Structure formats: structure tokens, C-alpha cells
Amino acid sequence: MKLQDSYISRRLFLSRLLGGWLAGLIGILAYPVARFLAPAEAPEPAFVLLSAKDYLSIPPNSAKAFAWGYKMGIFIKASDRSLRAFKGVCSHMDCNVSYKPEERRFFCACHDGWYDEAGQNIAGPPPRPLERLEVRVEKRKLIVHLPGAVLPPEVEI
Numbered sequence: 001m002k003l004q005d006s007y008i009s010r011r012l013f014l015s016r017l018l019g020g021w022l023a024g025l026i027g028i029l030a031y032p033v034a035r036f037l038a039p040a041e042a043p044e045p046a047f048v049l050l051s052a053k054d055y056l057s058i059p060p061n062s063a064k065a066f067a068w069g070y071k072m073g074i075f076i077k078a079s080d081r082s083l084r085a086f087k088g089v090c091s092h093m094d095c096n097v098s099y100k101p102e103e104r105r106f107f108c109a110c111h112d113g114w115y116d117e118a119g120q121n122i123a124g125p126p127p128r129p130l131e132r133l134e135v136r137v138e139k140r141k142l143i144v145h146l147p148g149a150v151l152p153p154e155v156e157i
């Protein structure tokens with residue numbers, strides 16, 4: 001079969017092939033950028049179960065991170081041995097915060113934000129305190145939950 005007998009010309013075939021390839025390439029490149037700019041909202045857990053042994057054994061005035069859904073949570077045993085937990089993200093722009101035991105404060109490195117040991121915003125741009133979570137110890141479990149969350153019966157021991 002000769003080329004001039006085909007239904008589409010070589011030029012049309014190549015331009016459609018190139019157009020399809022470019023559309024695919026743009027899609028491949030645009031998708032991760034779009035997901036970064038508008039991430040899907042992951043549902044927040046009502047509670048997480050942690051090993052009481054691992055978290056209660058930390059020394060006073062120290063903290064340990066845990067997974068709170070797709071975000072970070074911070075469990076803290078304060079210097080007075082009280083137990084607290086917070087969502088570990090800054091109230092300014094959601095950067096992760098870290099606990100500085102030498103200063104007994106939380107620090108956000110993104111814009112030099114500071115929170116006291118109780119999670120109150122005390123310096124820098126954070127407009128609100130850290131979001132507090134409730135902490136309960138049940139036998140060998142440390143239950144960290146949203147304030148007022150109703151826990152399923154299998155969690156209640």
C-alpha cells in the first residue's frame with residue numbers, strides 16, 4: 001500500500017502522535033504540582049493507640065512524636081510529670097514543631113515560632129496555641145484522642 005493511499009497523511013499522524021505525547025507529558029508533570037498545591041484532605045483520626053511502655057518511660061521534660069493520621073503528634077511528659085499531647089503542627093502554616101527541653105518550649109523552625117510547655121503561643125507568628133489532644137492510660141495502652149471523642153467499646157478496657 002502506498003502512503004498516498006492511507007486515510008491520514010504522515011504529517012497528520014506525526015502531529016497527532018506528538019500532540020498526544022505532549023498532553024501526556026503535561027499531565028504527568030502537572031499532577032504532582034497540583035497535589036502539592038491542593039493536597040487531598042485526609043480524615044483526622046479520633047484517637048490513636050500507643051504503647052504505654054514506650055511513651056511513659058521517657059524522662060520528665062521530654063517529648064516523643066507519634067503519627068496522628070498523616071500529621072505528627074507530640075506526646076510530652078512535662079517537668080512536673082504531667083502528661084500532654086498535641087497535634088505537632090504549627091498554628092501558623094502547619095510546619096512541624098519540635099520540643100526544646102532545655103528551654104521547656106516548643107519551637108517552629110519555619111518562621112521562628114514559639115509555644116510554651118502548655119502549648120500556648122508565646123512568640124513569633126503563630127496566631128493560636130497548639131491543638132491539644134487528650135491522653136489516657138488504660139492498662140498497657142496510651143490512648144491519645146480528640147477532646148470529647150467517643151471511643152469505640154473495644155478501646156475501652
Ligand code: FES
Nearest residue numbers: 090092108111113
Ligand atoms: S509555620 Fe510555624 S511559625 Fe510559621
